[in-house]
Amino acid sequence: MxxxxxxxxxxxxxxxxxxxxxxxxxxxxxxxxxxxxxxxxxxxxxxxxxxxxxxxxxxxxxxxxxxxxxxxxxxxxxxxxxxxxxxxxxxxxxxxxxxxxxxxxxxxxxxxxxxxxxxxxxxxxxxxxxxxTRQHAQNLLSTLTDREMEVMKLALDGQANKQIAVELGISHRTVEIHKSRVLQKTGVDNLLELARIVADTAA
Missing domain, CATH: 3.40.50.2300 (Response regulator)
Structure with missing residues (x-):
């Protein structure tokens, strides 16, 4: 601009x-x-x-x-x-x-x-x-499924995969798959970068 x-x-x-x-x-x-x-x-x-x-x-x-x-x-x-x-x-x-x-x-x-x-x-x-920036972040997060959003929020809260699995009643492997898809859909490599995207939606 x-x-x-x-x-x-x-x-x-x-x-x-x-x-x-x-x-x-x-x-x-x-x-x-x-x-x-x-x-x-x-x-x-x-x-x-x-x-x-x-x-x-x-x-x-x-x-x-x-x-x-x-x-x-x-x-x-x-x-x-x-x-x-x-x-x-x-x-x-x-x-x-x-x-x-x-x-x-x-x-x-x-x-x-x-x-x-x-x-x-x-x-x-x-x-x-x-x-x-906010709109881009919102667009990225809108591609996630409800379950992926749940996994993402718990992961960003600091919960380990095993804890997330127990809380959601799913397997440890399923949690890993959801986390992988979340990172793929949002185009980031780790949870820190993912946290920045989530923070951008509230900026």
Whole structure:
């Protein structure tokens, strides 16, 4: 993944601000999409889009703080950078407590905004990598049968083959076969690597 696959989504009801920010970000050779309202952005967004949101606070219909909460409810993984001319300390505290990446005031210096966008992109990339790893791990474990899952869990709990055999009422040889199939299906060589896959599903 590179920055060209990431997009800066600007949301501001001031057309002049949208034009200025769009030009600023395009000059940095980053992808950018501009929206005059929160509703326009929500209508445009679909799962899978990566990048960050540069968001005004005071907007008609849905303001910036309400949109931030909406994005949280929808599990939208885009870090939010607030950029407003109407900010105050209570607003900034509320925004940051809700997970905002940064809270900036207008007018903003280009270097400051670019630094915040780079940081937000990195945050989004890390989230994407984590999600991809988790999905891969879940896909691997989904190939296991119920019995293989039982054997795997007991093995990862530190139980020896004989203990597993007694607990499940199967032979020692059958346990060995199940463990071998678990390792084969998940593409690992040992229980330590298998434990990492299981841990990835909960990451």
């Amino acid at each position: 590179n920055e060209q696959t990431m997009t800066v989504f600007i949301i501001d009801d001031d057309v002049a601000v949208l034009d200025s920010l769009t030009l600023m970000i395009e000059q940095a050779e980053l992808n950018v999409q501009a929206f005059h309202s929160a509703r326009a952005f929500l209508d445009y967004y679909h799962p899978g889009m990566l990048g960050c949101v540069v968001l005004d606070i005071k907007m008609p219909e849905i303001d910036g703080l309400h949109l931030q909460q909406k994005l949280i409810e929808l599990n939208v993984p885009l870090p939010v950078i607030f950029l407003t001319g109407h900010g105050n300390i209570p607003m900034s505290v509320k925004a940051m407590k809700s997970g905002a990446s940064d809270f900036l005031t207008k007018p903003v210096k280009r270097d400051k905004l670019m630094t915040c966008i780079e940081s937000a992109f990195e945050e989004c990339k890390n989230w994407h990598i984590k999600q991809t």
